[in-house]
Amino acid sequence: xxxxxxxxxxxxxxxxxxxxxxxxxxxxxxxxxxxxxxxxxxxxxxxxxxxxxxxxxxxxxxxxxxxxxxxxxxxxxxxxxxxxxxxxxxxxxxxxxxxxxxxxxxxxxxxxxxxxxxxxxxxxxxxxxxxxxxxxxxxxxxxxxxxxxxxxxxxxxxxxxxxxxxxxxxxxxxxxxxxxxxxxxxxxxx
Amino acid sequence: xxxxxxxxxxxxxxxxxxxxxxxxxxxxxxxxxxxxxxxxxxxxxxxxxxxxxxxxxxxxxxxxxxxxxxxxxxxxxxxxxxxxxxxxxxxxxxxxxxxxxxxxxxxxxxxxxxxxxxxxxxxxxxxxxxxxxxxxxxxxxxxxxxxxxxxxxxxxxxxxxxxxxxxxxxxxxxxxxxxxxxxxxxxxxxxxxxxxxxxxxxxxxxxxxxxxxxxxxxxxxxxxxxxxxxxxx
Numbered sequence: 001x002x003x004x005x006x007x008x009x010x011x012x013x014x015x016x017x018x019x020x021x022x023x024x025x026x027x028x029x030x031x032x033x034x035x036x037x038x039x040x041x042x043x044x045x046x047x048x049x050x051x052x053x054x055x056x057x058x059x060x061x062x063x064x065x066x067x068x069x070x071x072x073x074x075x076x077x078x079x080x081x082x083x084x085x086x087x088x089x090x091x092x093x094x095x096x097x098x099x100x101x102x103x104x105x106x107x108x109x110x111x112x113x114x115x116x117x118x119x120x121x122x123x124x125x126x127x128x129x130x131x132x133x134x135x136x137x138x139x140x141x142x143x144x145x146x147x148x149x150x151x152x153x154x155x156x157x158x159x160x161x162x163x164x165x166x167x168x169x170x171x172x173x174x175x176x177x178x179x180x181x182x183x184x185x186x187x188x189x190x
Numbered sequence: 191x192x193x194x195x196x197x198x199x200x201x202x203x204x205x206x207x208x209x210x211x212x213x214x215x216x217x218x219x220x221x222x223x224x225x226x227x228x229x230x231x232x233x234x235x236x237x238x239x240x241x242x243x244x245x246x247x248x249x250x251x252x253x254x255x256x257x258x259x260x261x262x263x264x265x266x267x268x269x270x271x272x273x274x275x276x277x278x279x280x281x282x283x284x285x286x287x288x289x290x291x292x293x294x295x296x297x298x299x300x301x302x303x304x305x306x307x308x309x310x311x312x313x314x315x316x317x318x319x320x321x322x323x324x325x326x327x328x329x330x331x332x333x334x335x336x337x338x339x340x341x342x343x344x345x346x347x348x349x350x351x352x353x354x355x356x357x358x359x360x361x362x363x364x365x366x367x368x369x370x371x372x373x374x375x376x377x378x379x380x381x382x383x384x385x386x387x388x389x390x391x392x393x394x395x396x397x398x399x400x401x402x403x404x405x406x407x408x409x410x411x412x413x414x415x416x417x418x419x420x421x422x423x
Binding site for chain 1 (some may be wrong): 197199200201206228231232235236238239240242243244245246247249251252254255256258259260261372373376377379380407
């Protein structure tokens, strides 16, 4: 897999000959060592938690995070070391999150109204709340635009990868991204 | 503000326009202040997205996970090695099988150590310089590490095992050697990291325990690698 196209360096794809710092623990965990797996959990919790919260909102997020790590434990034998463990875990997490979101689809219809939810938010604040304000604005994006924005601009995936994950055309991923950015711009300039 | 180019500013920002479109848009930007302002805002949004930090949960989720994977007691779960081998047998490529073999042997050593823990002394060392699996390698069980003869014994054991491995590496499969070396490099990195952290917080029980565990892992890996050398001699 090649690095993301936008230069967002949040994904660390395994380069040939590069040592994966998690290799030993991943191997031990795949052999049933729960302590090694706990170390992996603690190493990657922040990133997986951030991904889940941005993709899901706060609702059910803790459950989803637990599901991600339980699924990872169950799937460790399929980790072939072709990418870094963190990259493998991240892709697995996205699959779990997207699966959970499908089951929540009905509850989330309210976000499908486009930019109306974002319009209801208070305008931009000055620091130090600005980062959380930005997080809140992301959470209020329409579902499709939020998924693409998080995966592309926050997590660093390319449109081709996002299109494959979400079952979209690449052009749709691009248009959703632009839509998300413009919606955030309208919110943040207020 | 909106014109035919506004909708393509994200593609431009992401470097996804064709050279022709890129040139045309740049020409447009030179004369369109509004598009320039939108582009500047989009750049800020992308930069802010890239700068978002990880977000930890408000509570520790490990207990729930541990319960679901059968490790809720907080102790090392019973390991079904036969099942583990079978799982790997069907799931791993040849190079990974080599890694798995080493890891499983390491695990075996670690399991033996866990089943027969050393007394809770600072550092407990057995006879130095074991040259094959099953000989007495120092067991590291550190609650508060102090430099001393145990550390020296550990260093001597590691040194001897490294010599055995170096002398016998020509008899091992090159893939196995690479796996061993890669894992040793990872462990050495972890040891160095733990030592740096301990330099700042020498009283940390966790760090001391982590360092001891990592050192033990290195010893186990070296011991099993030496055993591999012996088995092909």
